[in-house]
Amino acid sequence: MIETDTMQLHKLVEEALPELDTMIGWAAGEDALHTTPIFIRGAKSIPRLIWSPFCAQNLTGYLVKPPALKPADKHKQIGICVKGCDSRSLVALIQEKFITRDRLRIFGIPCRGTVDWRKVMRQVRLSHVRSAKVEDNRLIVDDAGGTHKLNLEDVLARKCLRCLYPNPVVYDVLVGEPTVSRIKPEDIYRDVDALEKRPLEERLAFWQSELDRCMRCYACRNACPLCVCQEHCIAETRDPKWLTLRMGIPEKFLFHFIHAMHLAGRCTECGECERVCPMEIPVTLMKEKLNKIMEEMLGYVAGLDPTAIPPLLTFNPSETGV
Amino acid sequence: MRVNKFLNNPYLPELATVQEIIQETANIRTLRVSLDDKEKMSEFSFRPGQVGQLSVFGAGESTFVINSPPTRKDYLQFSVMRVGEVTQRIHQLNAGDQIGLRAPLGKGFQYEDMKGHDILFIGGGIGMAPLRTLLLFMIDNRRDYGDIMVLYGARSPQDLCYTYEFQEWKAGGVNLVLTVDSEFPGWKERVGFVPTVLSEESPSPHNRIAVVCGPPIMIKFVLFGLKELGFEDRQILTTLEKRMKCGIGICGRCNIGSQYVCLDGPVFSYEQITGMAQEL
């Protein structure tokens, strides 16, 4: 139950807080369909913490993006709330030694999916949203126009509909009851497969028209917890100069595919890139395709085993699948 | 050739040709350029301290103070340190090459208010460049100014610029104090960091204006030194540097609070600086 989960979360955080330098979680955003990350240091802010199907943000990026959180006190940990998908990002960050496991107090939250507010707006033009909640597989939203009831599966984020890991794969404490996946393992690449069935010309046309909308705002890159080139991104360096500042398809293709290649075998499909894109480009699809290749050729799935090394970061002489 | 659709297009550079190149140090070069349009060149007027945006077409534009004084207009001089994309290309230019120039931009020194005062120039390395324009201007108008002292330092004798002019400065009535950070064979002038030599020289703040330019660390300690000697903020001038693009107060990036370095600067007094948003 969402409400009891939130209360349980408050209690657990309150207990842990003396040992934590910072607690990262979600708080209410500008309306009931949105949340905002919150960084808690004192107990009085705990009531602002929430857990709901609107907690879309992957909070793990804050552990590594500048200025990365660094507890002043070596003996204190950083507390962080993670859904299933987010926990895989943590595993990836631990694998690559961006963070160490012992510095984290992980509050893992089994998740039944997060709501994509754009999908909601496509069904109902909401104005002045007053409240929103999920009940019995339905989203119930109250706004200036009244009460609207929508099928949950119609408004969940695309990544949630194909999620195989709704339960955190790493955690110190579990908040709420474990849950089951909505999808069968053999179906998780169905979006990629649907695209692959189309002839080459159609696929090219698809990506050309999708990427044409790209504004090179780099939100997808900045939202990605694993995108580590930070201020030296090829999209922006002038020495060497990889891309012009033109808004042409070649430039956008180059940026997006290099970004995807840098994530091959590392991307945990947390979906943030696609969620943040203001132009609604399905950017996670590119990474899903590369991950599918990783899984098929090398039997590797990102973000599951903290002791594993992503295939493109290592060399194994006995590899035969390549 | 220059086809100009818009009257007064402040983004369109004038074409200019490099007349002469002087290799000042390992990574600093001085360019002497003159506008291709002879009439514009003879009419060109500017104040010491104003800057120009120099274009190497294909690489981009970079901002430099017009290094020569308005009293000597055979050419316009710019001293360039090689640090990035554009300055790299500038260092590859030869005499006869064409460049673009958008100048003069910004506010220069308020030299009218400096008349009748003693002047103390404190420069470090390439920091001597913006000081040179005002220094030569004052030498050319020597009677308007009192005592002129130049304290100029660099890491080593090889890092000093304008060495070929030092005699001329002295002959122009300037007390020139040169220093390098440590001993070097053959070096007969002072040894020590600029702030240290400043304390040793101990110039009086009375009726004196200090004009300071150099690396941030030098400026920081020179400032302490000047305050210790009794200089007030309004007596200390400097030129600020920021990444610049349009140079005309439109693109938004060179701001310090509500001031634009390209429009309201680059010359600022410390009194002005302490009143600005602190994000230098």
Next chain:
Amino acid sequence: MAGKIFIAIDRLTLALDKLSAKIDLWIPASLQTDNRELTEFVPYHAGMVPILDRQTTLPPKKILLPQVETLLRFEHRKDPQNPLKVSVSLDDKSEVRPALVFGARPCDVKGFLTLDRVFTNGPYVDPYYLERRRNTLFATLVCLQADGTCFCSSVGSGPADTEGSDFRVIPVDGGYVVDALTQKAQSLIDSLGDTPTQHQEAQARQVVEEASQHRVGDLDLTGSAEAFRKRFANDDYWQEMTAQCLSCGICTYVCPTCYCFTITDEIENMRGERLRSWDSCMFYQYTLEASGHNPRPSKLNRYRNRAGHKFSYIPEKYDGLIGCCGCGRCIRSCPVSIDIRQIVGRLKENACESE
């Protein structure tokens, strides 16, 4: 002057067709066909249906300030008599066609008022922007769709604001009453619709009246410029306000009053262009100097500068004009729901509290 017409909803595309024969037309529309929430201003083609029931995701800013534009072209030429001598030729020719933006909202047009001051009222005038501005007309809706994140009234605009517009488009039963406000508008309005009936005129008046009274957003910005200055050095405040920021730049791209740009040269062999393209003060590279020094190294500095620019520096430079149009796009598009109303609103609160 009596420049009013009524266009019925089912005759709107016909009117737009007629208009587009006289002038390049832009309308708010959905990008591509499938299933997207995304809307922006696009060039009109026959038969297109404008989306007039919501604020567009992207503002019409790019019509007057394109995301990428060529400031000048240069060409290197070798002297055939002396191959070592290379000369440069420059040209800044550009073509601007008259255009009309149909279906903008007061907040969109208010955004241009800030751009107008910056690009045309300073000591230097930007001729590229000016020429586009002079040749572009705006037919602005009376806005009845303000939602929870809008706050146009707080910044000196409002749902019935027509400052900077050439037409006012008033939604009434069954269609729109379109009022030509300027000379240029007058000359375009003929034969686009019928003379409004008395009832339609009365309804239009009422709609305008109610919209003018309607206060959108309750943010009070009086004294904010001063409060910002006092608050500038309070790092704890800015740390708290910007902790969630990703420095992604979305806010600056969707904002009607953000105009910061960069200028870069792109060259292929002997020919090239000097481009002006949108930049963002939220990017690290924005103020990065060649020496490696960066006066705004962290997102705290950068966000503080953004807030200051809109709510303190622009008002200081331009007689109190607020550099924000209250459209709320930054709030809606922000992936981490940073709310600029909160950040600027609390400036004053804290300024009053004793530390």
